[in-house]
Amino acid sequence: MPTKKPGGLVYLVDDDFAIRDSLSLFIESTGQAVKSFESAEQFLQAYDQEQPGCLLLDVRMPVMSGLDLQDVLLKNNIDIPIIFISGHAEVSDSAKAFRAGAVDFIEKPFDNLVLLERIEEALNKDIDARTEYAEKLKLIHSIDQLTLREKEVLHLIVNNCSSKEVASVLGISSRTVEVHRAHIMEKTHTESITQLLIMIVRYDVVTHLAIRQLPTSDNGH
Numbered sequence: 001m002p003t004k005k006p007g008g009l010v011y012l013v014d015d016d017f018a019i020r021d022s023l024s025l026f027i028e029s030t031g032q033a034v035k036s037f038e039s040a041e042q043f044l045q046a047y048d049q050e051q052p053g054c055l056l057l058d059v060r061m062p063v064m065s066g067l068d069l070q071d072v073l074l075k076n077n078i079d080i081p082i083i084f085i086s087g088h089a090e091v092s093d094s095a096k097a098f099r100a101g102a103v104d105f106i107e108k109p110f111d112n113l114v115l116l117e118r119i120e121e122a123l124n125k126d127i128d129a130r131t132e133y134a135e136k137l138k139l140i141h142s143i144d145q146l147t148l149r150e151k152e153v154l155h156l157i158v159n160n161c162s163s164k165e166v167a168s169v170l171g172i173s174s175r176t177v178e179v180h181r182a183h184i185m186e187k188t189h190t191e192s193i194t195q196l197l198i199m200i201v202r203y204d205v206v207t208h209l210a211i212r213q214l215p216t217s218d219n220g221h
Contacts, residue, residue, distance in 0.1 A: 008123035009053035012036040013043045013069070014085070015061045019108075023056070026112060032119070040069035049078060052130055054103075054122035059086040059093055067093065070100050079129070081122035085110065136203040142188040143208060150187070153180040155209045157193060158200060 010027055012034055014020045020036045027034045037043040041064060043055075057066040064072075066084055073080065084097050087108040094105040103125065104118045146154065149170075156166045163181070167174045181193055190196040200206055 008032070008127060009051050010034045010056055010119055010123070011043060011047065011053055011080075012056045013038075013040060013061070013066070014056075014058040015039060016058070019058070027116070027119070030116060040064035040066070040072075043069070044072070047078070047080075052123065052127045054081040054083060054119060054126055056083050056085060056119070059084050059097075060088055067096055067100075070097065070102065074100060081125045083115075083118050083122055132203075136205065139188065139199055139203055140205055140208055143205065145187050146184060150180050150184050151209060153177060154184055154196075157181075158197060158206060158209060 010032055012020060012023055012027075014023070014036070015038050017038070020038065024034045024036045035046065037046065040061060057069065059066040066086075070082060073082075079101075082097070082102045084094070084102055084105040085108060086093065086105070097105050103122050106115060106118065143151070143154075152170060153166055156169055161169065163174055163177045167177045170177075185191065185193065185196065188196050188199075190199065200209070
């Protein structure tokens with residue numbers, strides 16, 4: 001198996017004991033942690049949202065199918081990467097799974113090496129998404145530490161105002177604007193306003209800057 005990021009857990013849900021047993025042993029032989037369940041209900045009771053992982057999920061199961069479980073996860077905003085496995089694949093099943101965000105749909109019998117590659121991709125996807133979310137929360141927390149005036153300055157900068165325009169809108173000197181810019185960079189741990197703007201757009205936290213309506217400068221800013 002290719003080098004993977006540490007800390008991920010593979011959840012395996014399949015009502016067939018032989019499949020569960022053989023797959024668990026094979027995946028564990030690579031050093032990857034696995035937890036297996038015979039039903040979707042058992043998985044839901046045991047799933048830990050704080051633990052990075054991916055879900056290896058059988059499509060056809062009694063009571064709650066794999067596709068039904070995918071629907072439940074979506075309704076509960078649980079965004080774990082899912083790899084479907086099926087011995088009776090139908091185009092409609094795979095199409096529905098992909099529309100709902102599945103990372104792959106593999107038919108039994110499958111190539112074990114291909115499966116391991118898909119598992120690594122899914123684990124990395126979840127770990128990367130969690131890292132991205134943590135960085136977003138960190139940025140939001142930093143913005144929350146800004147004073148109202150600093151937020152006003154940043155709000156105008158995000159809306160493409162130059163320092164001169166910011167000064168005009170807020171009725172302060174350009175020098176004061178530069179001081180505020182320096183404080184903003186310090187509190188957000190960024191090296192430049194450009195870097196901060198890129199982060200604000202990347203993590204989609206523009207709406208977090210929403211404050212009271214500010215006047216606009218004469219040129220439309």
